[in-house]
Structure formats: C-alpha cells, structure tokens
Amino acid sequence: MEQDCCKTAIYDLLYRLGVTANYTGFFHMACAVSLCLEQPKRLLLVTKWLYPEVAKHYGTNWKAVERNIRSMNEIAWQENRPLLEKLAHRQLTQKPRNAQMLAILVSALEAGPLALREPGDETTEPAKN
Numbered sequence: 001m002e003q004d005c006c007k008t009a010i011y012d013l014l015y016r017l018g019v020t021a022n023y024t025g026f027f028h029m030a031c032a033v034s035l036c037l038e039q040p041k042r043l044l045l046v047t048k049w050l051y052p053e054v055a056k057h058y059g060t061n062w063k064a065v066e067r068n069i070r071s072m073n074e075i076a077w078q079e080n081r082p083l084l085e086k087l088a089h090r091q092l093t094q095k096p097r098n099a100q101m102l103a104i105l106v107s108a109l110e111a112g113p114l115a116l117r118e119p120g121d122e123t124t125e126p127a128k129n
Contacts, residue, residue, distance in 0.1 A: 018079020
C-alpha cells in the first residue's frame with residue numbers, strides 16, 4: 001500500500017513538471033526515483049548502481065535508461081523550470097544533470113506534501129468552531 005502511495009506521489013510530481021507517461025523515460029525516471037527513495041546511496045553511483053537496476057526492470061540496457069532520463073530532465077527544464085527551482089531551493093542557471101535531477105526529486109518527495117506546493121496551491125484550513 002505504501003508503495004502505491006509513493007508511486008502516485010512520484011507520478012504526480014513528474015506530471016507537474018511537465019513530464020508525461022507517453023514517454024518511456026517517464027517510467028524509467030519514476031522507477032529510478034522510487035529506488036533512490038528506498039536506498040538514497042544509489043544516487044552516489046547512478047551509472048553503476050541505479051541505471052542497470054532500472055534497465056533490468058524494464059528489459060533494456062543502462063544506456064537507454066540514462067538517455068531516457070536525460071530526455072525527461074530536458075522536458076522538466078523546458079516545461080516547468082519555476083517548480084524545478086522551487087524543489088531545488090535555488091535558482092538553476094543550467095539544466096541539472098541526471099543525478100542532480102533525481103536528487104532534487106527524491107529530496108522533494110522526502111520533504112512531504114508542503115514542499116511540493118506551488119504558489120497559489122495554498123489550501124485554507126477548515127474553520128475551528
């Protein structure tokens with residue numbers, strides 16, 4: 001059950017960044033983020049630890065996974081850079097590399113729902129009687 005909630009949160013975040021499920025890379029990126037949430041040390045050696053694991057899951061090779069995640073990174077950079085910068089907690093002068101992007105997404109998801117709100121998303125608290 002917890003994994004489904006995590007998967008939903010990852011998918012929602014990717015959609016908000018402009019990355020959609022009509023790209024193979026959407027699922028590669030979501031899987032990579034999920035694996036990094038389980039074991040953050042995977043971010044240290046993405047080429048050696050992370051990409052091969054995602055590739056095995058999808059029956060492809062690590063180079064295809066790297067390329068597809070890079071493509072999703074480019075889409076997020078072009079489609080919703082303000083949200084990406086908010087998640088990174090800083091202005092980004094250049095597109096993040098794959099490992100940096102994955103680290104930003106993992107950090108944002110670990111921080112919880114308040115960190116993922118965009119300006120204008122403020123919900124009002126119910127009035128206390």
